[in-house]
Amino acid sequence: MAQQLDYQTLQQIFSRFQALEPEPVGELFHTNAYTLLVAVVLSAQATDVGVNKATRPLFATVDTPQAMLALGLDGLTEAIKTIGLYRQKAQNVMRLSQILVDDYGGQVPSSRAALQSLPGVGRKTANVVLNIWWHIPAQAVDTHIFRLGNRTGICPGRDVAAVERAIEDHLPAEFQQHAHHWLILHGRYICTARNPRCGICPIRDLCPFEDKTI
DNA sequence: ATCCCGAGGG
DNA sequence: CCCTCTGGAT
Incomplete structure (x- = not known):
């Protein structure tokens, strides 16, 4: 059984991402x-x-x-x-x-x-x-989070609704806004669909999927 | 289950 | 070439 999703794990994901990309990237541009x-x-x-x-x-x-x-x-x-x-x-x-x-x-x-x-x-x-x-706690499970959640086991689920619940159940409400974006960034740039970059993954030790040879 | 549908990466 | 990308409507 894989590690539960918690705030420390998310912090590791985010801090590692910042180390890779000092400038904010991967966000959808908007003005209002x-x-x-x-x-x-x-x-x-x-x-x-x-x-x-x-x-x-x-x-x-x-x-x-x-x-x-x-x-x-x-x-x-x-x-x-x-x-x-x-x-x-x-x-x-x-x-x-x-x-x-x-x-x-x-x-x-x-x-x-x-x-x-x-x-x-x-x-x-x-x-x-x-x-x-609106800063209302809600987890948008996209292709990245769905893949990442099941591959790493930190927020698994057969369908989107199940993954949503997995995240909400394991995460304090005050962290859910940040969690969404952090998970997206991790899936987008590290835990990619093809050739995941396990060699630079901050939660490598928590993941059952990883190819330890990378 | 299928369609939509261009751009970028491997 | 093939696969994937912050899905939704039918």
Whole structure:
């Protein structure tokens, strides 16, 4: 049985990551709640780097749902054409922006139900907004955290909901906001899907998976 | 279970 | 070439 997820483990992950990359990387670029929501919607099955490349120039002028509606579907589609699944994402963002203007006064809602009712927003995206923006404890289990949790055994689960519970059960509420980002960074840059960098992994001694020869 | 779908890495 | 990327809707 593998080690339980705890704050010390997360600290080890984070401190090791900082040692590798002094400058903050691996974060989805955003300037407010709306651009965060859009960035997360665009990040589905796409890399953080790829999303930021398109959103940085876009959000410089378009950072409200009203401005997005003014840009229009064709304009947005062109702006995010370098991101995978761009046609569906562009339509979702346009419809979502219209709903925010019509039903929420142009603001991003702070309830899970309201967020998940928006097109293109599922449980994972809602959890990111709740956690990062509204500071409401919620664990967004993405491809990185799901893989890492099961491979290392620190937060295992057959499905996303089970991994979510595994994290929440083992972690004090005050650490859950940091935990989300730290786990993402570890999965993105160290515990990668192919050729995990076990040789520089800070929780090497806690992991049953690791190839000890690396 | 399948589709969406370009960019980057190995 | 093949695999993966901070998923969601059908």
